[in-house]
Amino acid sequence: MPHIIYSQGMPKLDGGLKQAAWSFFEKLSENDASPGLHIEPINGVVDERVRTGRVNQNFRAVLFKLVHDGDTTYVLHGIWPHDDAIEKAKKSRLTVNPVNGVAEVSEATVSAVPVAHAPKHGDDKAALGYFESVGFVLQDLTEGLGIAEDVARRALKAPSEDDLLEVAAGAVQWQGVALLELASGKSIDSVREILGLDVQEPSRSAEEPTDEEIVKALDHPAAKLQFAWIEDDEDLRRVVEEGDFAAWRTFLHPEQRRYAEMSTNGPFRLSGGAGTGKTVVLLHRARQLHLKDPQARVVLTTYSRTLAESLVQNLRLLDSSLTMAPNLGDPGVHVVGVDQLSVAAMKRAGSGADRAAAIEATVGARAVDPGTIAPNDAWQQVAAGASADVAPELLAPSFLEAEYAMVVLPQRITTREQYFKARRPGRGVALDRGRRAQVWDLVEAYRAAGAVGRWLDFNERAAVAAEVLERTGAVADHLLVDEGQDLTPSKWQMLRAAAAPGSDDLFIAEDSHQRIFGQRVVLGRLGIKIVGRSRSLTLNYRTTAQNLGYALGVLTGETYVDGEGEQDTSDHYRSSRSGPAPLVVQAESAGVELDDVAEIVRGWIQDERAPESIGILVRTNKEMKRIAGALDERGVPARQVTGHGGSAKGQVQVMTMTRSKGMEFECVLIAGVGQDDMPASWLMKNLAEADQADFMQRERSLLYVSATRARDELAVVWSGKPSPILPGGDDA
Incomplete structure (x- = not known):
């Protein structure tokens, strides 16, 4: 039976083509000689391994056939209309990079090198590209990393970061990532380490790699940015149904993969900006820990019940065969909101003397119902x-x-x-x-x-739960924490007590720039020692460079402190994607603002965006009701997302900014961000003066979180004077 590997970047399949593709792949995985597949070589190709296969009357698949150790492996490049597929097949090549041993699919085209702006008199630097201006030369990219020479020349001459992003987007996946890592300020040596590149003197410039060498190269960490094995029907369904939208479940950055699979000697902290894949690492890590020991108690927790439900859904999409533990302390993967974890931990003490003693030790003697808040x-x-x-x-x-x-x-x-x-x-x-x-x-x-x-409040419940767990023992062998920046000291104490000390005990994902609840917490003061066991992700996979730039502009001028108590900067964050500039609209009045919101949303829907892929984010529940009602009046079906369930199919989703945390949309519209709306004036007036600066920082973080929910398009709309925390708001 042939093996199948598919390549990221394959066009997403639509409509009836999905069923035809499913049938094609099923037949191919069973017998590549099946009648009707028509797996055929073609003339005039640059790679003799290339084949085409008949998906249906109008579409063909482009594949590479590898024969090795008595097995056959097909690498799927994509499915295109018949004539386009033939042209793709003729110019596509599957090979091994001669410098670093990474498998690559490339096309035999030569891209023009951008021409730098004409130098001004006496200014030689005006002709330099962005990379050249910081000291990189051609050999750094070609011999130091193995980047293709034409791509390297284009990258060196790209006059700006935006132009460089365009070069990276058109390059082989690992090469594009390498360029973006360099653009974020990393050295050649750091990029080699991140991508796992073992750079050698070119040894195959005059000969083609064997099929066996290509199969080995397909397993390289950097190659896994582009290639993945189809292991079962679930993988096959994902390729056919979802295309690249859910590529995070298969194509991990080598650095993400390292953190998902590494073993740690004690607590470990992974930081990173919005969209850098911290949650993705946690999901893959939970899966890896479970596969390593199915009897292990793996607990994945996050700030809220809503986010926990999202984690459950994504875990099932990642691997539907995982054992989901129904109760805290059961073998398997147990996903739970941190407040629900508190209640479950308290109940482990029963209703007698143990729980009473724990309550008295934390909040004084009283009788309570753990579920009453x-x-x-x-x-x-x-x-x-x-x-x-x-x-x-x-x-x-x-x-x-x-x-x-x-x-x-x-x-x-x-x-x-x-x-x-x-x-x-x-x-x-x-x-x-x-x-x-x-x-x-x-x-x-x-x-x-x-x-x-x-009753007890949420932090009292966590404090009591910590005391219970310290008395009764740990309930997890491995505890993974998402959105750690929003947790309070008592919740951290509970989580520390919940995980048995040892290897891979606590793995924490956080981003100080997304702290929208609570105060700053230094983990070392709470018995969670992460000094020396802390790393950061910097490459954003969700948000376009244009939207990320706008979001980072919200943070300008603030100082953020991470879980180690150290200053956390956002200067090194970069995006792997490009798109249109954010649309910023200042309306003449509140009524005109509602008209503008409806017009923008209608435009997105006319551009074939599914209504449910559009999120409208506002500061308050009152504003949510106003916007949703106005959209309905203007013929745009909208749903208020309050956490009470219901389907959003065919409806624009309207929610508060805080509820959007952990979510993503193709298009995001942020409404109601005028001078009196953010920062929230009604909350500011009740604050002690010493707490106002921290509140302002959290308001900036809330707007940053909101802007980074957008994958593709972002719009910001308000009436009257703009909020001072909008980029440029102080100058308006």
């Missing part, structure tokens, strides 16, 4: 009942909530004396003994309300 305005009610002599800045609910979550709970403080001695690293408002006494009175009132109402 604190009311949203609990701190506001406490502040309203405070005595008149309490300083106003101590009554801000946001201050009280943060003080409780960042200081009181993680230190398991249950008495006034303990609070007087407690360290408060990173807290903006200074407290002497008298002010601490006032804060503690409010904490006691809050806990008394919880005792009466028999």
